[in-house]
Amino acid sequence: MTPRLLDVFAGLADAEPDAVVLYDADAGRSPVRPVSRRQLRDLAAGMAEDLRAHGIGAGDCVGVWLPNWSHAVAAQFAALAVGAHVIGINTRYNVDEVAHVLRMARPRAVVIAHDFMNLDLGRVLRAAREAAATEPPVCLVTTAPGAAPASPDEVAAYDVGGGASAFPQASGGGELRPCPVPGLATAFTTSGSTGRPKLAAHGEPGMAEHLVAAGERIGLGPGDVMLGALPLSGVFGFVAAMAAVFSGAAVALEPVFDAEGVLTDMVRHRVTHVIGADDLLGRIERAWQDHPAPLPLRWIGIADFEGRSRQLAAWAEREFGTTVAGVYGSSELFALTAFWPRRYPPELRWSGGGQVVTEAIEVRVADPVTGETVPDGAEGEMQFRGPNVVDAYLGDPAVAGEVFTEDGWFRSGDLGRLVAPGTVQYLCRIGDVLRLRGFLVDPAEIETRLAAHPAVAMVKVVGVPGGDGGTIAVAFVVPYGPSRPGEDELKQWCAQTLAKFKVPSRVRLIDEMPTTSGTNGTKIRAAALRELALREGV
Template sequence: MTTVVTPHAVSAFPAPHEAPTDFPDLLHRLARRDPDVTAVLDTTPDGVTHAVSRGELWRRTRALAEELRAHGIGRGDAVAVWMPNWSDALVWQAAVAAREAHVVGINTRYGLEEVTHLLERARPRLVALAQGFHGLDLLDRLRAAVERSGVVPEVAVVTGPGGPTPEPGACNVGAGAWSPRRDDGPDPAPSDPDALAVAFTTSGSTGLPKLAAHTARAVLAHAVADAAVLGLVEGDVVLGALPLSGVFGYNAIMAGLAAGATVLLEPTFDADRVLDHVAAHRVTHLASGDDLVLRLHEAWSVTHRDLSSWRWWGVADFQGRSHELAAWLGEQGTTVAGVYGSSEVFALAATWPDDEPAPGRLTGGGRVVHPDIAVRVVDPDTDAVLEPGREGEVQFRGPNVVDAYLGAEVPDAFTADGWFRSGDLGVLVDEGAFVYVCRRGDALRLRGFLVDPAEIERRLAAHEDVATAKVVGVPGADGATIAVGFVVATAGRTPVGEDLVAWCRATLAGFKVPAAVHVVEAMPTTSGTNGTKIKAAELRRWATERALGMG
C-alpha cells in the first residue's frame, strides 16, 4: 500500500528533489531549509510558551535516534510514548521512526486496565514516561500494569519543557531506566518509509480497543494532503490542543509541520489560557470536537478575546453543538467544516471544501483529501455497492487505510475484495465525497425506518430551554425500538419532558418523535484521545431503568 508524495503539495518544498519521504526526513529538510524558523511552541507548566526552532527540533531528534540505536531499538520494535503534548513527543515520533520502529501513544488519562491492555497488545520494548506530569503518578500505574501484563519494558524518563531534572533511577520497572540527553548526534541513516511508524487505539465501542498501525510513508502522504486541502502554508499556526496520542490531534499537527507552519502545543487544557495563546500567537487552524470549542466559547463570552486570525475549524460533532458554534465563529470570520476520520483511516480523511454551502458543510464526511483514497457505500448486510444517494456502510481503500493491527488479527476488518469496513453509515454524494450519518450500531430502526438519532437531537437542541441533547434507542413494551431523549437544560431554564416531546412532534415525522424526553443535570461522558463524547450505552441503561420505574 503505497502512494507518491507530490512535491507541489508541500509549500515548504517546491523542488522535486526536495520531497521528503517520511517524518524524520521532513524535519531534516525543514531544518536545512531555515533552521531558525519556529516549528513548535511549547507550553511550560506555568503557561508560558517557549519557541522551539526547526534546527533545535532536528538536533534533538538526531540525539534521541542515536540513543535509541544504542539501546537496541530497531525495525519492528514498539515504543510506548506516555506523555502530553510536548515537543518531546514529536521528537520521539521522529526518532523512533528513524529507527524503523513504531510509536504507540498512551493518553496521560489512561487507567490501569487500559495501560495493561496496551502493554499486552503492543509489547513495547521501551516506555517514554512523563513521570510527575500534572501531579500524575504514571510510574505507579506503569508498575501495576507491568505486574498484571508480564511485559517488562525499559523506561526513559522525560520531564518536558521547563520541567525538573529527570531522575531515572527510581523509574526502573525491571529492564532498566534512563533519561534522554539533549546534546547532539549524527544524522540517522535513511529509514524505510514502508516500516510501521505509529499506532492508535480505536474507539473500542465493544470491548477493549484495537491498535491500528500505519507506515511512515502513509503518515507523511496524509500530512501533505491535509496541509494542501486545509490551505496551510508557512507562517500559519496550528493549535494542538488534542492529545498527540490520538489520531485527531496527531494528524492536525502533522499537517501543520508538513506545510512548514508552526504548531502550538497545549499539554493541558485551560480554556482561558488557550484563548490567550490563540490571540497572542495568531492561531489560524484547529481540528477538534465541538466539546473543546464549546469550552472556548464559554471562556470567550466573558473576555471577548481577538479571534480574527482563526481561519479554519474542522469539527467533529460529538455533543450536537457544532451548528451553534459555527454561527458564533462565522461572526469572527472563521470557516467551519465537518470532517471525517478514525484511527484506521486517519483523522481528516475527508472534509468539505470552503465553497460547500452551510448547513451541508457542517455535516460529518466531506471530500477525501487524497486522490488515491477511494470511498464507496455498500449494503451493510451483503456488501453490494450502492449508487449515490442511498444509505449504507462507508468503506475505504487507499494509502490512509490501516496497514496492520498490533497484537491481534481482525479478520472482519476488510471485505473479500480488499475494502476496509468502517462500521459507519453514510451516503455517497459523488465520487470521492460522502455524508456521514452515524455509527452503524447507533442507527435507530423506528417502525421499519432507519433513523439517524442526530436528526432528533438537532430538533431538541433547537429549543431555547435545551443546552445539550442526546437520543438513544431502547426496546419498547412490544419489543420494537423506541427513541428516548435526554437533555441538559440551558442555564436558568426548566424544560419539561412532555413539552419537548410535543416540540418534536410539531416538525418531525411521527415515527421519529421520541417516546419520552428526560431532563438530566449532566450527560454521562467519557474523555478520550480525540475529545469528550456522551456515553450512549449509559443513557440506554438510564432509559431502560426509567421505563421500568427504577430511576
C-alpha cells in the first residue's frame, strides 16, 4: 500500500520530535537556525489552518514563491493536509514567466517572500497578474525564518485584488493529517517545444512512492545530511530535499548560492549527500580548491550539463572517497528516476542514466520515428511508465495526448540505450534545447521575446560553449527595415520579461539568415549560425 507522506513524517516526528530535519540559513550566511521535526510539523499545521481559513481546499493550487526556507517545505506539507497542490515559482522569474504560471496553474493563493535579496516580488506579481488577466490570488506574505514579520502596511502592499495577509498567522501545534482523498500534490515548470514551459503535475501517491523509494535506494537515514542548494521550486532540488526528509535525514537549506558560504555550511553541518549538476559541483570544487577542508561526503548524484561531470567525479572520489553516480530525471518523470549503482565501473557510473529506483518504474527504448522497440544496447528514445510519470499538465490537458504513446508510455524526448533490465544510459536530448546555468531552456522562448521587438524581422537563438565551459545563448537577428537596434537595447528588451539566465549573452545583427530548402519548407541552418558564432569568438 502506498504510504501517505504526512503519515510517514508523523511517524518520524513522534519517534524523535527534537531531531533536526532542516537547517535554515539567511542570505548573509548567519545565523543558522536548526529546525526540529516538531517545529516543522507545528509550522506546517499553522499554515494548513491559514489555508483553510482562506478557503483553500481539495483540488486548489497554491503558488509557493519562496527561496530555500523551511517555510517552503512546510507549505508543501500544508498543501498535502488540505488536499491542494503546489506549483513552485523560482524567485528569479520575471513578469512573463510568472504570468504564464498564473495563467496555466490558476493558483488561488500565492505564498510570497517579503524582503528577500531586495527583490520586489510584489511588483513582479502585480505586473504578471495584469498580463495574465486571471482571477487574483490571495497573497500570503512570509519573511525569512527568524526575521521580524512584515508590518500590516507592508503586507497590504502585496494585495493584487484577492487580499493579502501575513503567513502563517495560526500558531499550529495541532495534528497534521493528510487529506482523506489524495489528489495532485506538486507541479514543476518544464520547457516545451512551443517556447512556453509546461506545468507537469504529480499526484501524491506517485510522489510518495517515488520519494520513499529514492531515499531507500540512496541509503539515506538518520544522521545523514543532504545539501539543499538547488531551488526547491525545481524538480531536482525538491526531490533531493524531500527524499532526505522522508528518510529521516536532515537538509542544509541554502536560500542563496554563494560557493564559499555553501562550502562553509557543508563543513559545519557535515553534509554527507549532494545532488546537482556539474555547474553547481564545479563552483563548490573551485571554492574547495581555495579553502581545502575535510568533507564527509558519502554519495554524490551528478548530472552533466556542462561536460565536467567526469572531472568532478574523479575529484570527489579521490579527495573524499565519495561514491559518485550519474543520475537521470526530469520535471515530468521526477528527478532521481534512475541513478547508477556502485557496482558499475566509473566510465559508465559517471554518465547520465542508471537503474530505476523502484521496480514499479518500467523503461523501454524505441525508435523515435517508427515507435518500434529497439534491441538492447541500440539507441532510441527512452520511454517510461510507472508512479514517477507525470499525472497532469496544469492549464493544458491536451499536452498528455502529445507526450504519451498509444499504449500508455511517456515519451521522454531523450536519446539513450538499455544497458540491462531497468537500467539505461542517457546520451542526449533529441530536441535542440539549451542548458543555461543549469536550467533547461527552449530557444523558442527567447526567440519569441526578441521577435516581439518592433525592429526585429527574424531571429534564431543557438547555444555554443562559453568561456567557463558552460553553454551560452547567442541570438542572431535580422533587423526590420532601416532601423538597426543595438545589442544592449535588445538584451534590455529581453531582460524586461525574461529571467536573467535566459537573456542571451550575445545578440548579433545579420543581413539574412542562412537557410536550406527541403520537402517541409525552408529552414534556418542553426548549425551554420553556431559555426559563425564560434568563428567570431562569441
